Amino acid sequence: MRIAERIGNLPPYFFAKLGRRIAELKAQGRDIILLDIGSPDLPPPDFVVEAMYRSVRDPDRHGYGGYYGTPQLRRAIATYYQNRFRVTLDPDKEVATLIGSKEGIANIALSFVDPGQTVLVPDPGYPTYGMGTLLAGGVPVSVPLLAENGFLPDLEAIPAEVAQSAKLLWLNYPNNPTGAVASLEFFQRVVDFAKKYDVLVCHDNPYCDVTFDGYVAPSFLQVPGARDVGLEFNSLSKTYNMAGWRVGMAVGNAMAVEALARTKTNIDSGIFLPIQDAAAAALTGDQAWLERRNRIYQERRDRILETLQEIGIEASKPLASLYVWAKVPEGYDSGGFATRLLEEAGISITPGSAFGPHGEGYVRISLGMSTERIREAMGRLKQFVY
Numbered sequence: 001m002r003i004a005e006r007i008g009n010l011p012p013y014f015f016a017k018l019g020r021r022i023a024e025l026k027a028q029g030r031d032i033i034l035l036d037i038g039s040p041d042l043p044p045p046d047f048v049v050e051a052m053y054r055s056v057r058d059p060d061r062h063g064y065g066g067y068y069g070t071p072q073l074r075r076a077i078a079t080y081y082q083n084r085f086r087v088t089l090d091p092d093k094e095v096a097t098l099i100g101s102k103e104g105i106a107n108i109a110l111s112f113v114d115p116g117q118t119v120l121v122p123d124p125g126y127p128t129y130g131m132g133t134l135l136a137g138g139v140p141v142s143v144p145l146l147a148e149n150g151f152l153p154d155l156e157a158i159p160a161e162v163a164q165s166a167k168l169l170w171l172n173y174p175n176n177p178t179g180a181v182a183s184l185e186f187f188q189r190v191v192d193f194a195k196k197y198d199v200l201v202c203h204d205n206p207y208c209d210v211t212f213d214g215y216v217a218p219s220f221l222q223v224p225g226a227r228d229v230g231l232e233f234n235s236l237s238k239t240y241n242m243a244g245w246r247v248g249m250a251v252g253n254a255m256a257v258e259a260l261a262r263t264k265t266n267i268d269s270g271i272f273l274p275i276q277d278a279a280a281a282a283l284t285g286d287q288a289w290l291e292r293r294n295r296i297y298q299e300r301r302d303r304i305l306e307t308l309q310e311i312g313i314e315a316s317k318p319l320a321s322l323y324v325w326a327k328v329p330e331g332y333d334s335g336g337f338a339t340r341l342l343e344e345a346g347i348s349i350t351p352g353s354a355f356g357p358h359g360e361g362y363v364r365i366s367l368g369m370s371t372e373r374i375r376e377a378m379g380r381l382k383q384f385v386y
């Protein structure tokens, strides 16, 4: 029996591999503090859980969830975009519902990329942009995100022939893993680039509501012309602490929304109806709690930065996202530093190299762990001699 080349050639998903090593260490009785994966530790607000509970008790809410999402959820997504970004969306033509944004990120490649075609992917970046491209038979071309450019891609540095042959350009601000943010002025330059080279822009915005110090993250769709060239992916995972619920969206260009939805009708059968009902409640309900939740993350961020500074590790202060992006100490590569921390201090962080070659030299520390455990991890870090 032989597996398909398309799978055989894929590197294993980094977090799946790391998870196996952590399980081995735990089986040996070690206490491991997980600051690697970006999964919120806090629960969704009560009113969202209540909406789920009410719906799941309804005997009529247990059939297939519908290919396109309920009209109520699509309208709720449009309402959220209107209230949050002053972006008006047609819920029937410009909104696709997703079983978490990750599947949409992979499926958009199946919808737009033919074998051999290229996709511009940020490096470092969320691995699924490149993996989805590979699954579609496409070729990911890395676009470096460098500290000296504020971790924004230098669009002018992309050779014209590369830009001309590219089908998609992936962007993600607030950024995973660097925590960098982008301005509307930058997004305007992206629209100009996309028009010039006929590239579909896929902006991934799951951290838009995980922000600190009063920062308000924009939507790519706020920029004039964005809808002609782009799609924005978004998710309830980080905004509403609903990572395990699997609900997200792709919004914007109607043709791209239709192509993605058409692909998905052949692959999945929609989201469980009570989850759609709860998602609609989350998107249209009281948003004031987000500020309180973000203050908790901000306190964790500050605690981590304080410790890093004390022990001489360089890191900039992120205005958004669930991560601190820190330089590894001299004499280490990112994998070596992360491995020593895991094996010797029982702290699991992500080596920057898991996000692409330009992530080398950095590690990513997640804020999605209880404040108490983060304090404990920082105590261990201070004891750790590197």
Ligand SMILES: Cc1ncc(COP(=O)(O)O)c(C=O)c1O
Pocket (backbone or CB within 6 Å): 038, 099, 100, 101, 102, 103, 126, 172, 176, 204, 206, 234, 235, 236, 237, 243, 247, 248
């Ligand atoms: C940048 C980015 N995009 C997308 C996702 C996927 O989110 P979900 O599939 O939970 O919506 C993640 C998850 O960590 C992420 O960091």
